[in-house]
């Protein structure tokens with residue numbers, strides 16, 4: 001779908017429901033805020049749906065009066081009958097959360113805007129650009145191409161998504177376009193220091209203790225090329241942590257020289273075991289995750305299933321090791 005086609009589709013409906021994904025990251029929250037604010041400025045009514053709410057380290061991005069419907073919301077979801085449902089940063093409709101599926105199904109118009117290469121183009125209208133660093137990058141290009149006004153609040157939300165999905169401009173998706181876009185966003189009023197400090201230096205104490213546990217219990221293969229940590233649910237709860245506190249831990253496990261792939265294994269409240277994996281560039285961890293029912297990007301992917309936690313960890317590590325390329329002589 002071309003940008004102009006998306007603009008035409010967004011022009012018709014009066015009421016919008018915007019969805020990010022479960023365990024929302026900065027790109028999901030940023031994309032919802034940016035598109036929602038832009039639609040409101042165009043006279044539309046907008047409701048934001050985030051099953052797991054808005055993590056505390058994104059709350060500084062919210063304007064007074066901006067609220068999200070989540071799993072704790074009192075109002076029943078079946079009261080919502082939007083003219084259009086827009087899913088952002090969701091490779092599959094289930095990523096929005098099964099609880100929201102009826103709302104999405106009821107909406108006469110469905111739109112899917114995403115940058116995951118595994119996107120299933122499930123909506124009536126799909127704008128999928130896997131070369132984009134983030135869904136927020138796609139929204140920036142869309143708004144710019146269609147001459148939509150990017151206010152400082154919209155710029156801030158878009159900046160959050162691009163910053164977050166590039167890992168603060170260190171992942172392989174940090175292209176010249178990313179710097180061009182972020183320069184444009186800063187010029188339009190996004191405050192990089194305010195946004196970054198709120199996200200990265202404003203964590204819960206429990207999340208820092210949980211990171212300590214993971215680092216202390218990190219395991220590696222004999223050649224140290226693969227690292228991982230397993231956090232049983234009981235440990236997470238004993239530390240007073242919540243699921244969102246696992247955020248950022250898998251990245252920390254891969255910070256040493258010579259690491260090629262790193263994983264974090266946790267257990268969700270639904271009893272499912274979860275694998276979160278990262279690669280420094282030679283192993284495509286999304287292919288490993290697909291073996292276990294998951295997916296994602298080449299070098300950042302995840303999976304969740306009902307295997308016992310330690311069994312998932314053991315089999316996942318074996319699968320990664322089997323894909324290690326021959327070591328290059330240095």
Ligand SMILES: [Mn+2]
Nearest residue numbers: 027089134135
């Ligand atoms: Mn994203």
